[in-house]
Amino acid sequence: MLGLMQDQPLLISSLIEFAARHHANAEIVSRRVEGDLHRTTYREAAARARQVANALDRLDVPFGDRVATLAWNGYRHFELYFGVSGSGRVLHTLNPRLAPDQVVWIANHAEDRVLCFDMTFLPLIKAVWKNCTTVRHWVALCDAGALPADTGIEGLVSYEEWIAPQSTTYDWPQFDEKSAASLCYTSGTTGNPKGALYSHRSTVLHAYGAALPDSMGLSARDSILPVVPMFHVNAWGLPYVAAMTGAKLVFPGAALDGKSVYELIEGEGVTMAAGVPTVWLGLLNHMAPAGLRFSKLNRTVIGGSACPPAMISAFKDQYGVTVLHAWGMTEMSPLGTVCTLKLPQQALPPQQQMAVLVKQGRAVYGVEMKIVDPDGGELPWDGQSSGDLYVKGPWIICGYFKGEGGDPLVGGWFPTGDVATIDPDGFMQITDRSKDVIKSGGEWISSIDIENIAMAHPAVAMAACIGVRHPKWDERPLLVVVLKPGAQVTREALLAFYDGKVAKWQVPDDVAFVDAIPLGATGKMQKMKLREQFKDHRLPTA
């Protein structure tokens, strides 16, 4: 027997229409590529999203076809989010930090039909457009007047020209909520990039989950600054959450330096900002020397990689800002866990609270987690047992676009590739990436733990710990280090630095000093390349 409730699909178009109706005058402020601030409202953004939908209908881009963007965070990108997905096409956000040949490879693999780009990326588009074989229409996100006449790109039009003649009314189609809505490729460190294909249902459910008080806690009283790019897992879903809650939106464009971000936060009364640790480092480095303060900011969501405890403390103690440590993946829309205290933990002394807050946090309802041993057996949530982290839920992928990489699930669960512990209260802590764990004589050594200790040494700028073949122990840890300019430390002094900080058998067997550690497109260390480079390294203990 079915319930007798209205059958209304969860569609992305309903988010923007809700915002237009219930939060018509809430602001969307964007720092443009030109440097100026642009101000609009949800009412206006919805009207322009409808123009986008009408414009796509005119181009005869069929339902389900991909419309790509190569753009910073801004109001036009926001309009495309809703106009493209809402009208039944699939929004494909390309990552402009990738190498040109990777952009081409991904655009061709996605079979993008339209590509909309910020003027910053005109040189890139000029270089690659002929190789993007499926793209029929090129849209530059600017006024007609800002578009040079001599680009040579066939079918190029400015965004404003493109949508201007279109009606601001549009009957959003109603369809299966499981239909594809957006596509984002992972920056896989092995093999070709693979696409995560989100649905309308997953996007709306994720927005509910992300807005909850135990997640990002977003409301119509917030002014949100998504520093995390809209080309990276839909800016953690923030554009959708903002429309759902009617929060003010502040887009930073391309200016992600500390000074620009600080000015935007203060100028627009930002209450919540979200991004990766490096952005916040730049912000704090800008603020500290000048003795600057926040007037409205009360929390930052930090994810993408682990947030150093020192940064959590600095935000809290010096600026009164709560750091919400979060963890997720492209394959998870991306939200998996957020670290917020539970009721009994609120009475703990600050130091014990900090021991909780450095963890990646608790799952929000909609995400199930487990940790398993190498045989797939579930491990206890004791805060000690460390195993492969598996997840499942309605906003987690069941496969990659076009079936690339085969079936990624194991018994219905998605293996995250992370190694983690979970404590009895459900707080998860990443201890390593599965492939980076060093397996020494049947015991696991966390490369992250070893790196964090090295990073605390005053002479060390960057550190990576990798496993190197060892005749007796299978693998033993090698520490690869970049020193700070002008700093010096010996191999022996650095290894002695581990005394009392880890068990003796976890101390690296050797140190290699290098000029640079290779980084990927999203700033992560490419340990695979390091392992290749040091595969014949002879450990002194071997």
Add this chain to the structure above:
Amino acid sequence: MLGLMQDQPLLISSLIEFAARHHANAEIVSRRVEGDLHRTTYREAAARARQVANALDRLDVPFGDRVATLAWNGYRHFELYFGVSGSGRVLHTLNPRLAPDQVVWIANHAEDRVLCFDMTFLPLIKAVWKNCTTVRHWVALCDAGALPADTGIEGLVSYEEWIAPQSTTYDWPQFDEKSAASLCYTSGTTGNPKGALYSHRSTVLHAYGAALPDSMGLSARDSILPVVPMFHVNAWGLPYVAAMTGAKLVFPGAALDGKSVYELIEGEGVTMAAGVPTVWLGLLNHMAPAGLRFSKLNRTVIGGSACPPAMISAFKDQYGVTVLHAWGMTEMSPLGTVCTLKLPQQALPPQQQMAVLVKQGRAVYGVEMKIVDPDGGELPWDGQSSGDLYVKGPWIICGYFKGEGGDPLVGGWFPTGDVATIDPDGFMQITDRSKDVIKSGGEWISSIDIENIAMAHPAVAMAACIGVRHPKWDERPLLVVVLKPGAQVTREALLAFYDGKVAKWQVPDDVAFVDAIPLGATGKMQKMKLREQFKDHRLPTA
């Protein structure tokens, strides 16, 4: 093209399993009928919910069959919420405040197969059980020892006896999320009661919506006291929201007097309490003379009927507690709107904020609203135009159980029967019930406005305003008044009290003093009965 996201239905069983796993040790505290406090956890409650599911399997109660409850708010009722719905049966919460023949009528109409009741209601069950023709199994929510041997009720068993032999493990079935989950009859003032049949999908989506920061803002840092009964629209969905968020739950049982509620709030560190205005009046009346304070309570959700502005101020100014004014209906699961300020309104002076906070509030995403004129034409959101309030969304009914009353929808919208204004910011304010509006010469007079003014007169205990036939104006308002014990006021003085408070043509034409105004099972004034009583009343103006 469909997205590639995991296909996981939104089921009520996943809420309790999430709580058991991620919030195993969060507490559920219940004041029992016996008067003592009972303490358990989500881990234990989930185990017992699984025992309920196993026990129902043994009774051979088919999927979709109704299992009724007649019970106060408590841990056993909570276990039934999840054990019954989670295993695919339909939880039917009966309202014990109804007359015995109404209980019988509803139980027979619902075709309840099992009926679980608190011992408070044993006399009622003794009186009616033979007339409940479909019920095969009677379960008393108590220990075996607490059950008298001589009840005469065939097939009666105590809850603890019933579930004790059952396994605490259970494989929750996976099924269509649109399946029926629970059933609640409206206390219709006209015709027979009609059943709202909620689905698993609607229940989970409603829980997301209700937990949002712009709704009740619930998290694992809350200790929730649902004073609103679990037999009334699932206690506004709070048992589900609590499981979703891992909040501590505090159940008041049958003790809803000011003293008991206050002691529970203080003793259990309640941060959020939800109920109808009369309960809070009792609470404040208990606290004021003794100069009592709240130590943790920071907000109350008040719904069911409009909250008097004086109560909102008292909570805020004297106790530092925010009143969240809410509006909904049985047909809406029930949440429609909650009154929380928007970003720009936070800067308003207190008096202007109060002008917003007395409204019923803004829709949460998942609820669409419109107001229409008598021809169905949509009216503007100008805060002035008053019209019939229509709603739609995935947790709003599309029909009543067994099709009673025909198709309630009008063009896909559910007419709430309320008359309301909506301001440009989306804040809705109920001005009347459609059938209570007084239509005077083509103009509408809000009976609620007239009553509120009378209620502010020191001599008036209760006031109802109804329309009475008038030869010239079709209808004119008659004020029906119950005076406070020992108080006196003349007809003329009471009518003069309206001077300057409403337009002259809105002032009632007459006053009738009565000893009592008839109230329904949920404490609402039964104006239909008053209209019948005064249908031949001759107005002095006629």
